[in-house]
Amino acid sequence: DTEVTQTPKHLVMGMTNKKSLKCEQHMGHRAMYWYKQKAKKPPELMFVYSYEKLSINESVPSRFSPECPNSSLLNLHLHALQPEDSALYLCASSQPLGTGELFFGEGSRLTVL
Amino acid sequence: SQQGEEDPQALSIQEGENATMNCSYKTSINNLQWYRQNSGRGLVHLILIRSNEREKHSGRLRVTLDTSKKSSSLLITASRAADTASYFCATAFLGGNKLVFGAGTILRVKS
Numbered sequence: 001d002t003e004v005t006q007t008p009k010h011l012v013m014g015m016t017n018k019k020s021l022k023c024e025q026h027m028g029h030r031a032m033y034w035y036k037q038k039a040k041k042p043p044e045l046m047f048v049y050s051y052e053k054l055s056i057n058e059s060v061p062s063r064f065s066p067e068c069p070n071s072s073l074l075n076l077h078l079h080a081l082q083p084e085d086s087a088l089y090l091c092a093s094s095q096p097l098g099t100g101e102l103f104f105g106e107g108s109r110l111t112v113l
Numbered sequence: 114s115q116q117g118e119e120d121p122q123a124l125s126i127q128e129g130e131n132a133t134m135n136c137s138y139k140t141s142i143n144n145l146q147w148y149r150q151n152s153g154r155g156l157v158h159l160i161l162i163r164s165n166e167r168e169k170h171s172g173r174l175r176v177t178l179d180t181s182k183k184s185s186s187l188l189i190t191a192s193r194a195a196d197t198a199s200y201f202c203a204t205a206f207l208g209g210n211k212l213v214f215g216a217g218t219i220l221r222v223k224s
Contacts, residue, residue, distance in 0.1 A: 107154065
């Protein structure tokens with residue numbers, strides 16, 4: 001069982017909707033990540049938070065807005081998405097930002113109509 | 114691109130056989146990691162090998178690293194149907210602060 005929990009598991013939204021993806025971890029990790037994964041492709045890094053501060057933004061469009069309310073929670077706010085944004089969104093956490101092992105959640109499958 | 118390249122893209126074997134997947138990269142690394150992903154699920158960390166290590170074992174997994182050739186291989190021995198998944202290498206480049214995932218190998222183990 002994963003120790004990184006993502007909700008919802010599935011989300012369908014229209015292009016004018018506003019929704020949020022949520023991620024929670026209780027491993028005491030201080031770095032949290034959002035990845036986007038399209039079918040049959042590797043995960044692509046979107047954002048990294050380190051000690052609750054945004055550390056990396058991989059030039060992600062502003063229709064994706066990350067938020068880290070505390071060291072255990074990570075949100076991804078979605079607004080005015082496009083159909084091509086449909087993908088599996090994966091949250092991960094690790095010990096302080098670096099290049100060690102990542103612990104992934106099971107992902108949120110997003111479909112934009 | 115710094116992304117690692119994996120081969121083969123897909124591999125189909127019989128249960129009990131060994132599976133070997135390869136990963137090549139372009140610049141010097143701090144470490145290299147392998148992850149498994151079952152269809153539509155999250156990634157699971159398998160093993161991490163540091164740049165000063167040449168070989169590591171974990172259960173039925175054996176990973177080798179050749180920094181002179183900038184390549185790594187993952188060997189799964191005595192494969193099982195449950196090993197059916199996508200396998201990704203991820204490289205941590207020297208001076209970098211993130212992992213870069215390779216394109217992945219899709220492994221199918223037939224029972």
